[in-house]
Amino acid sequence: METKPAFRTNFRRKLLQWYRKHKRDLPWRRRRDPYAIWVSEVMLQQTQVVTVIPYYDRFLSCFPNLRALAEAPEEAVLAQWSGLGYYRRAKLLHRGAQTVLQQHDGRMPESAEALRELPGIGPYTAGAIASIAFGHAEPLVDGNVVRVLSRIFRRRGHAKEGRLQKEIWALAAELIDPGSAGDFNQGLMELGATLCRVVLPSCGRCPVAELCAAAQSGDPEDFPETPPAQKTLRLTRSVAVALRGEAVLLLKPKISRWFQGMWSLPQEYVAEGIEASGLLQEALKARLGLQFEPKEALPSTAHGVTHHRITSLAWKGPVSGRLKTSAEYEEARFFEAHELATLALPNLDRKVLNAAQIAPGAA
Numbered sequence: 001m002e003t004k005p006a007f008r009t010n011f012r013r014k015l016l017q018w019y020r021k022h023k024r025d026l027p028w029r030r031r032r033d034p035y036a037i038w039v040s041e042v043m044l045q046q047t048q049v050v051t052v053i054p055y056y057d058r059f060l061s062c063f064p065n066l067r068a069l070a071e072a073p074e075e076a077v078l079a080q081w082s083g084l085g086y087y088r089r090a091k092l093l094h095r096g097a098q099t100v101l102q103q104h105d106g107r108m109p110e111s112a113e114a115l116r117e118l119p120g121i122g123p124y125t126a127g128a129i130a131s132i133a134f135g136h137a138e139p140l141v142d143g144n145v146v147r148v149l150s151r152i153f154r155r156r157g158h159a160k161e162g163r164l165q166k167e168i169w170a171l172a173a174e175l176i177d178p179g180s181a182g183d184f185n186q187g188l189m190e191l192g193a194t195l196c197r198v199v200l201p202s203c204g205r206c207p208v209a210e211l212c213a214a215a216q217s218g219d220p221e222d223f224p225e226t227p228p229a230q231k232t233l234r235l236t237r238s239v240a241v242a243l244r245g246e247a248v249l250l251l252k253p254k255i256s257r258w259f260q261g262m263w264s265l266p267q268e269y270v271a272e273g274i275e276a277s278g279l280l281q282e283a284l285k286a287r288l289g290l291q292f293e294p295k296e297a298l299p300s301t302a303h304g305v306t307h308h309r310i311t312s313l314a315w316k317g318p319v320s321g322r323l324k325t326s327a328e329y330e331e332a333r334f335f336e337a338h339e340l341a342t343l344a345l346p347n348l349d350r351k352v353l354n355a356a357q358i359a360p361g362a363a
Contacts, residue, residue, distance in 0.1 A: 002174065003171070003174050003175065007211065008174065008175055010211065011152075011175060011208055011211055012175065012177040012180075012184060014207045014208050014211070015184065015187045015188065015191065015207060015208055016177065016180055016183055016184060016187060017207065018187065018191070018207035018208075019183055019184075019186065019187030019190055019191075020183065022190075022194075023186070023187075023190055024049075024190065024194070026049065026053070027040075027053060027056055027057060028040035028056065029186070032132075032133055033133070034108040034129055034133035034134065035065060035066040035069075035097075035108060036060060037128065037129055037132050037133045038093070038096075038108070038121075038125070038129055039056065039059060039060065039093065040052070040056055041124075041125050041128045041129065042089050042090075042092075042093050042120070042125065043055060043056055043059075043084065043089070045086070045089060045125075046085075046086055047084065047085070047086070049193070051084070052084075055080075055081070055083070055084050058080060059080050059081070062076075062080050063077070063080070066097050066100055066101065066106055066108070067101060067106055069093070069094060069097040070094070070097040070098045070100070070101040070106075071101075072094070074091065074094055074261055075261060075262075075344050076344075077090055077091075077093075077094045078090055078091075078261055078262055078344030079342055079343055079344040079345075081344070082262070082343070082344050082345055082346070082347075082350075083347050083350065085305075085347065087258070087259060087260070087261075087262065087346070089120065091260075091261070092119045092120025093120060095119040095120065096118040096119045096120050096121060099118055099119060100118065108129070108133070110130065110134045110136065111130060111136065112126040112127055112129075112130040112136065112138040113126075115129055115130060123140075123141075123169075124140050124141060124142055126138070127139055127140030127141075127185065128140050128185065131176075131181040131182045131184075131185045132181075132182035132185065132186065133182070135181055135182060136181060137176050137177075137178040137181045138176075138181065139169060139172035139173040139175075139176050139185070140172065140185050140189075141165065141168050141169050141172055142189060143159060143192070144188065144189045144190075144191070144192025144193050144196070145168065145172060145188045145189060145192060146159045146164070146165070146168050146224055147159070147192050147196055147198065147223070147224060148188055148191050148192045148196045149168050149171050149172060149175075149188075150164065150168065150214075150223045150224040151196065151201075151212055151213070151214035151215065151220045151223045152171075152208065152211060152212045152213065152214070153171060153213060154213035154214050154217065154223060155167055155168070155223065155224070156223075156225065157224060157225060158224055158225040158226060158227040158228075159224045159225075159227055160227045161227070164224060172188070191206070191207075191208075196220075198221075199221065200221075201215075201220050201221065203215045203220060230307045231307065232307055232308070232309050233307060233308045233309070234308075234309045234311070235269060235308055235309070235310045235311070236269070236270050236271075236276075236310075236311045236312075236313060237267045237268065237269045237270065237310060237311070237312055237313070238267065238268045238269075238270050238276035238277065238279055238280050238313050238314075238315075239265050239266070239267045239280075239312050239313065239314040239315070239349075239352050240265060240266040240267070240280045240284060240292055240294070240314070240315060240317075241265060241298065241314060241315065241316040241317075241352065241353065241356045241358065242265075242266060242284065242290065242292050242317065242318075242319040243316070243317065243318050243319065244318070244319055244334050246336060246337060247334035247335055247336050247337075248265075248334065248335055248337070248340070248353070248358060249265075249266060249290075249319065249323075249332070249333075249334050250263040250264065250265060250332075250333065250334075250335055250343070250345070251263065251264055251265075251266055251329045251331070251332045252264070252329055252330040252331040252332070253328060253329055253330070254327075254328060254329060254330050258305050258306075258346070259346045261344065262344040262345060262346055263343050263344060263345050263349075264345070264346065264349055265314075265349045265352060265353075266280065266283065266284055266288075267312075268280060268283050270313075276313050277294040277297075277315050280292060280294065280315065281294065284319065285321075287326045287328060287329075288323055288324060288326055288332060289321050289322055289323065289324035290319040290320070290321045290323060291319060291320045291321045292317060292318075292319050293317040293318050293319070293320075294315030294316070294317045295315075295316065295317035295318070296315065296316040296317060297313075297314075297315055298314040298315065298316055298352065298355045298356055299355045300312060300313055300314070301314070301348070301351040301352055301355055303347060303348035303351060305348070310348060312348060312351070312352050314352045314355065314356070316356045337358050340353065340358070
């Protein structure tokens with residue numbers, strides 16, 4: 001699958017000239033600190049740039065260097081990540097920082113191979129850190145790169161197909177500019193994010209359109225092919241906004257599928273036809289010794305987690321009784337409204353609290 005030297009030279013020159021002139025001013029591009037680049041790349045996984053920017057700035061303000069992150073409690077890390085979703089990323093980033101501190105004296109490894117040994121770092125993130133922070137000629141492939149290169153070379157297959165992924169990684173490795181690896185990789189991603197879009201790509205403004213087989217054939221939107229749709233699973237949960245005075249009850253389950261280590265409102269997943277508020281009353285009484293009075297039905301809220309769509313049916317009301325411990329929870333306690341913004345609390349619960357007109361921070 002070797003590309004011709006003249007093609008590689010021309011492609012690199014055109015892409016780098018365009019990137020250096022038109023690149024967006026993003027906060028992680030203003031520094032070469034490998035730790036900051038690592039944070040940005042983890043946050044950008046499955047999340048749009050415009051969403052990441054405020055979280056990135058806030059996270060680095062709280063954890064300005066690798067040691068600060070490594071020595072922070074996990075709950076503090078999750079609190080700063082709260083609302084960004086995919087919380088496993090934050091946990092692995094935290095574990096990775098601890099590993100660098102313990103095994104590498106706090107200095108990030110430079111090679112992609114060594115970086116891949118850290119928790120949560122796969123080939124893409126290793127290539128990003130090695131090339132952008134250290135200038136090593138390591139390729140990286142994300143969704144943008146798959147789209148750009150599948151169009152340049154008119155490669156058939158859908159974006160998540162193993163065969164196409166393998167081909168794109170090989171092409172990215174051949175094309176990468178050994179003298180400007182970081183800018184080259186960022187240029188490929190920038191091209192996919194801004195011009196070589198999924199729909200209505202701006203081929204007329206693309207710096208490499210004359211080298212693009214799909215653009216020349218007039219069918220760029222056919223590449224890559226759309227992967228088979230994953231079925232959306234719809235779930236319903238019953239949620240209690242249980243109040244003692246103005247303070248709201250939150251729990252920290254010992255086992256949670258998506259939000260391990262985070263606080264949550266009392267909840268029960270329910271099947272169709274189940275009387276949801278009654279189920280909440282029974283659960284709070286049996287597990288925590290509290291009598292819940294669901295006085296106000298709140299507007300339902302919806303939230304997506306991976307390929308699940310979760311509808312929350314919530315009730316607000318007072319509780320009475322003495323809060324007892326339960327084997328299901330690490331902690332259970334009441335929080336005042338002003339404390340909620342700084343907690344590690346998932347967005348699906350922040351939406352419920354907003355519906356209850358209890359200000360928990362952004363949702």
